[in-house]
Amino acid sequence: MSEAKLSDRIKMAHTIEIHSAIRRKLAMSVSWYDVHGESHTQQYSLDEGSVIEF
Numbered sequence: 001m002s003e004a005k006l007s008d009r010i011k012m013a014h015t016i017e018i019h020s021a022i023r024r025k026l027a028m029s030v031s032w033y034d035v036h037g038e039s040h041t042q043q044y045s046l047d048e049g050s051v052i053e054f
Contacts, residue, residue: 007053024048
């Protein structure tokens with residue numbers, strides 16, 4: 001599967017979990033269903049000042 005942008009994953013997400021927001025970093029996981037109905041989850045780490053689109 002090709003790597004998608006975080007903003008694309010967020011648009012497809014059924015769950016977004018924030019794990020921590022410390023030391024100018026945000027740790028989160030995004031879960032989504034693919035076209036076959038299978039659930040996937042990917043971890044992301046964002047630096048301070050990053051912009052994401054919902």
